[in-house]
Amino acid sequence: MKAVLFEHFREAPSIRNVPDPKPSTDGVVVKVEATGLCRSDWHGWMGHDADIVLPHVPGHELAGTVQAVGRQVTQWRVGDRVTVPFVGGCGHCHECNSGNHQVCEQQFQPGFTAWGSFAEYVAIDYADTNLVRLPEELDFVTAASLGCRFVTSFRAIVDQAKVLPGEWVAVHGCGGVGLSAIMIATAMGANVVAIDLTEEKLAFARELGAVATVNGAEQDVVAAVKEITKGGAHVSVDALGHPSTCFNSIANLRRRGRHVQVGLMLGDHATPQVPMDKVIAHELQIVGSHGMQAFRYKAMMDMLETGKLKPQKL
């Protein structure tokens, strides 16, 4: 098959002919119909991810049809239309058994721990645990786009932040993760304040449902969020991943507010400072969010089906 492959970090990848993948006993091979690209791919290519073994084929945001099935797979057949979360759980560790495949102890990540979807075919391990069936009406391109930013935001907002209707939610950074978070929190009945540095992105945030916006290039972000929310956000998300957005996102909370760290913090940014004095005095909560389990796609898909979420707008 043809695949996009790089042999050295930070050097241009090229299209090569490589052997077709075979399914592991508990895995499948998927014919790739659509694949996406995000900042995690850039991190991988830069050499920031210790899981990658060279030469490497990237690609973790994918949708396609099952083309071959390992002999232990019981739930899937050739021809099934599928996608996968970017973190695949092994299905047998303590985390997987408790329903927390997103922090599995032996994760399968296409495009990181194995060759990914910038290829005609991609092998996916632990298929029974991780494959997600696509509804008829969901096209491959939209499906591929769900697998990373959108599901990450879904888990962050729904399962980690546990946003309640009528709460004020501040979203720091209006890239793919942030815009997804805005759409999802709005669909749950929250009042969203979007923060970014450009008016263009803030305008799009308002289109997706944000009831207020703050331009960090012009305003004191923490003061502005506190004023708009009359005391601070109930929930705040760092959707970018930077020490300053992280700090602001904690600092703009009201008493007992919850910060969710979604944007990755790697390299120099791995250990940012946080306003711990305020965390104590106001009993703030900080929580990380990492991907989403395959079984949680069902709720998201049911919202797509009834038009409550429209990822194709992003």
Next chain:
Amino acid sequence: MKAVLFEHFREAPSIRNVPDPKPSTDGVVVKVEATGLCRSDWHGWMGHDADIVLPHVPGHELAGTVQAVGRQVTQWRVGDRVTVPFVGGCGHCHECNSGNHQVCEQQFQPGFTAWGSFAEYVAIDYADTNLVRLPEELDFVTAASLGCRFVTSFRAIVDQAKVLPGEWVAVHGCGGVGLSAIMIATAMGANVVAIDLTEEKLAFARELGAVATVNGAEQDVVAAVKEITKGGAHVSVDALGHPSTCFNSIANLRRRGRHVQVGLMLGDHATPQVPMDKVIAHELQIVGSHGMQAFRYKAMMDMLETGKLKPQKL
């Protein structure tokens, strides 16, 4: 002042001149600008409520302006536009201290434990704990309508059922409580199935957001809900209060589903049968819901303000 008063249960009330109320030391007197009527008033007039002492003035769904203030009240002034939940907490018992005024041990209920709002003025005790400030843009009639059915449904759906986005919510009975529940669950991103006996009410339910409806006069309710929801509802609400809606609402749940009993069960209906074999085998949850605390109005009001809830449509 003039008031609607009855001297005997089940006998016609009449309009009388009675002395103007005076505020208790921790209470206020409210000039009534709007007042509503619901089935609870009928129960009270029938003699089903042991709290009522004759002669009695009913009325618990009210909005108005503060007209007099007791000397211990610190948060309210003459002229403030207000409403109150139908259960007022004393502010000092264990339940109130823990934030659960809706199940206060010494409840103040206008129209039940004291004379109510079918009068020019009504005295409200424990004012600092229970009064709710009306936003400028909220008219008295809408505000009065919130105080009973709408807030009851808000607590039932948001705080007791803890509905999540993408969940399937069955609402049994499309009266005031049920329609409120449909609007609120829809605003939270849930997929609602409405159940009633008349097509007219079901049509209105669909207008308010229900994605499917079941006519109990024509269909097997439990089977229909299970089919629509592909396995059973995650959450089901008995918004009517009848042994059969209660039973169906539990029986149509999927594994680990949650039933919320909102519709009152009094007299002959006080101790209905439930499918406890299924409660065990499927680990179902049953929970009651009773009014809502004054401090929780804030989230609801913030949703009204941004147009996410529109009680005036009911």
Next chain:
Amino acid sequence: MKAVLFEHFREAPSIRNVPDPKPSTDGVVVKVEATGLCRSDWHGWMGHDADIVLPHVPGHELAGTVQAVGRQVTQWRVGDRVTVPFVGGCGHCHECNSGNHQVCEQQFQPGFTAWGSFAEYVAIDYADTNLVRLPEELDFVTAASLGCRFVTSFRAIVDQAKVLPGEWVAVHGCGGVGLSAIMIATAMGANVVAIDLTEEKLAFARELGAVATVNGAEQDVVAAVKEITKGGAHVSVDALGHPSTCFNSIANLRRRGRHVQVGLMLGDHATPQVPMDKVIAHELQIVGSHGMQAFRYKAMMDMLETGKLKPQKL
């Protein structure tokens, strides 16, 4: 192998020579070292359980060593010392994926859905999902006794009731389930009130940590529990499974109290009456509890290891 087998419901079982079991591809065969008996076996033998196909070998409380391993099993080897919960999850349905194997949609139950442990060997399906490794220091007899009553109580008290330290917990019925519940709730810092009809059992309950007891043959149970707990229990468990213990267990709760139904309700007792008027007015919660997942044994085992739980005392 030799096995205890019955060919008709309600007729005496006999010891027979039957073919040795073979492991399914995802299962193991366990050499039975210890096996227990409980009221569920009686229900099975009476014909109350629709899963049982005749002729049948009962037995669901077991411990032993792995004797043969199916070819898809990755986590277990011949010679491993193991036990299993009485409900085995399939590992692939929505419930299992979410960590709720105790309500799996395709349960494997040794002694019910398949031949059980009253035999020299027993086949256990879905081994990777359901086997539990025994610590060196845990003998087979104690381990076998955990699998049904003790783990059922652990889940009921810890995961379903979510008992908090300092709470008052009423346990109705001091059989195996009830005594386990008393030991576990006590180990969590709760104050337990035990209820039974015989002084002997109540004396044993006190030995296991109950701080108060009520003899239902002599006292009004609901009134007594309310007096001892100064207002009602925070948590109450029907450990027997009878309409009257179920009703009392709900009726003796304080406001916002939680009833857990553990004792089975079958046949004539399947749909008991509950005081729903009080469930609403006091916002009570009723929840069922059914077995326990294999992965939750770890916390229980860690308590055994440090002497915080002593099931051998039961």
Next chain:
Amino acid sequence: MKAVLFEHFREAPSIRNVPDPKPSTDGVVVKVEATGLCRSDWHGWMGHDADIVLPHVPGHELAGTVQAVGRQVTQWRVGDRVTVPFVGGCGHCHECNSGNHQVCEQQFQPGFTAWGSFAEYVAIDYADTNLVRLPEELDFVTAASLGCRFVTSFRAIVDQAKVLPGEWVAVHGCGGVGLSAIMIATAMGANVVAIDLTEEKLAFARELGAVATVNGAEQDVVAAVKEITKGGAHVSVDALGHPSTCFNSIANLRRRGRHVQVGLMLGDHATPQVPMDKVIAHELQIVGSHGMQAFRYKAMMDMLETGKLKPQKL
């Protein structure tokens, strides 16, 4: 009355005759029978607390008898034996209404926002909300010692960490807060690992129930905790309040572990670095804990009464 008073920060306090306090309308005056001292007093005397107005009388850990009662107080009488939490809620802000007096927006703190208990008498505002009745059998000295370190640990372990039985809990720092946390977590059925720099304190920690100890002067704390707990603590508490204990306490968690920051972080330590990369990848949770509400003393007192907690051992 006589009182210990200082006129300048960092200068020796002296005993003076000052006017007797009078109760505010919603407050009481308590005759001080016992009073304690802790590091917060040192912070106050150093000038780290912006609430203190000079000249000042310190003292926030107190027990005594009510000596005078303001005219709006309804729950208390002269002669009542009482203590108070060090944070008193106003009883009327949003936080207090929701049951979160520990983060009240207008806190009353004896010894900080007002003169404290190093005096014959101390005035306590918001008495109906904050006074705690002492059981007959609880002496004043023990009661005074509860009000700061012990209740802070109770909330941290029970309400903020939500420790479960069988979980591994790491406690960093074996001073008053840490030892209280060890006793409380042990009483809940958790397995506690105590960390400190001196063998003497670790020996005392074992006496109070710690099942393992780590001497940070001799061992790599994070590695040692991970080894003892076979993968990391479920819950970890920084009971000291230092950037290094805070960092270690987060770093030694297992996947989805919860860190509770109890030890104060002030001045130079206010914004410590945290391993946010791990917070994301392992979905860790960080939460602050601040005092405890008066109404939550009841559960703690019930545990004292049945001997499940013994603060007098500390």
